[in-house]
Amino acid sequence: MSFFDTLVASTAAERAAFAAIPQIRDGVAGRISRDAYVAYLGQAYHHVSHTVPLMQAARARLGDDKAVYRSALDDYIAEETGHEQWILNDIRAAGGDPVQAVADGPNAATELMVAYAYDTIQRVNPMAFFGMVYVLEGTSIQLANVGAEAVQKSLDLPPAAFTYLVSHGALDQDHILFLKQVLDGVTDAGDRAAIIHMARMMFGLFGGVFASIPHVATRETADAV
Numbered sequence: 001m002s003f004f005d006t007l008v009a010s011t012a013a014e015r016a017a018f019a020a021i022p023q024i025r026d027g028v029a030g031r032i033s034r035d036a037y038v039a040y041l042g043q044a045y046h047h048v049s050h051t052v053p054l055m056q057a058a059r060a061r062l063g064d065d066k067a068v069y070r071s072a073l074d075d076y077i078a079e080e081t082g083h084e085q086w087i088l089n090d091i092r093a094a095g096g097d098p099v100q101a102v103a104d105g106p107n108a109a110t111e112l113m114v115a116y117a118y119d120t121i122q123r124v125n126p127m128a129f130f131g132m133v134y135v136l137e138g139t140s141i142q143l144a145n146v147g148a149e150a151v152q153k154s155l156d157l158p159p160a161a162f163t164y165l166v167s168h169g170a171l172d173q174d175h176i177l178f179l180k181q182v183l184d185g186v187t188d189a190g191d192r193a194a195i196i197h198m199a200r201m202m203f204g205l206f207g208g209v210f211a212s213i214p215h216v217a218t219r220e221t222a223d224a225v
Helices: 003-010 012-019 022-028 034-048 051-060 064-080 083-093 098-104 108-124 126-155 159-184 189-211
Strands: none
Touching: 003 012, 003 159, 003 189, 012 022, 012 126, 012 189, 022 034, 022 126, 022 189, 034 083, 034 098, 034 108, 034 126, 034 159, 034 189, 051 064, 051 108, 051 126, 064 126, 064 159, 083 098, 083 159, 108 126, 108 189, 126 159, 126 189
């Protein structure tokens, strides 16, 4: 079994728990309010704005023996730079206030997720960051490919309110294939353990971000009949 397949199998329980979060289930089905969608975008901004700094922090701590992984992070950095601005544009297009979203700051769950990532990179093992990449990119594919269309249809919002999600659906599919190649080259047992542990933790921490978003599902008319 490849290491990527081992990672997928090792995080099955955490991935299932993440998918069972009410905000995730209802978002994928399009049963959320505009306010909930804007709130999600606000929290997305507050963690995505740390994506490139986290990658730079991980890269800086990788030695010459990890040059191939530094190169992979260089590719990710080039791809991810500026994406937080896409989210602010989506907030505006969805009828929200991007300036207020920035000023409000992250929910506690978002702050904890970001802080854990920095701490793990600095204190434990920078290779663990690839476990976070696996979680965020894998979940964004699900949210983009299914949830974005359902929410747009349900809320009758313009396509301009979904540029971040829709773009990341296609982008992260390519990234997952790239990530599989990168991870299958990881042979060190300590690095593998750190990546798996980070992925398990991130499913819970990222799930906490979604669970922190105030949400009352909007039910289809058929549900009320």
